[in-house]
Amino acid sequence: MNTAVVILPGLNRDRDMIAALTKISGRAPATVWQTETSIPPVDLIVIPGGFSYGDYLRCGAIAARAPVMRAVAEAAGRGVPVLGVCNGFQILCETGLLPGVLMRNTSLRFVCREVKLKVANAETRFTTAYGNGQIIRCPVAHHDGNYFADEDILARVEGNGQVVFRYAEGTNPNGAVHDIAGIINEAGNVLGLMPHPENLIEPEHGGTDGRGIFESVMGGSALKAA
């Protein structure tokens, strides 16, 4: 399994993501800088979290216009799996690869804590390692995680099973509509989520609940032998 991590100025979770991908796939990912106009042939592209371009204008709005995002969109159009975590999710929405927007948390505060997630769709290529309705732990750290979409888009996203993760009852940290924590595109190859699964992949992290996303998309045979 070959992977690539998109690097933009201001991201700060890129090293965590590179460590997670290296650990789980057994190979270091390629890193692709913002000015690149193509992405090497890989089986998974990841946009990590952080504060790209200082979160100016709106989280992810400037990043969405970086040359590398045209290459990401082109690869996504060819069916290459793309995962966006936190700022990565915001960037995917701003690029138009995922529907909806991420607004300021209703508390108007940066929230950094662990939440519980309900796996709302375990039949995607990113979630086969989980069961439908399974509750997993996952950390969040953001100030703009309040997912919103208008009624028509919400009805379509819900109807298609594109909601992949919801905050479990009582743990919604940001006011997201329908408790939405992560959604997938209609084609099923682009997933964005606000929580950080890369920070819960080994016992030293305090748990391994985040591993399933990487293991699902990498597939059993691509995994490093334990």
Ligand SMILES: NC(=O)CC[C@H](N)C(=O)O
């Ligand atoms: N951890 C992150 O990726 C944070 C994303 C964004 N800067 C926010 O605070 O909402």
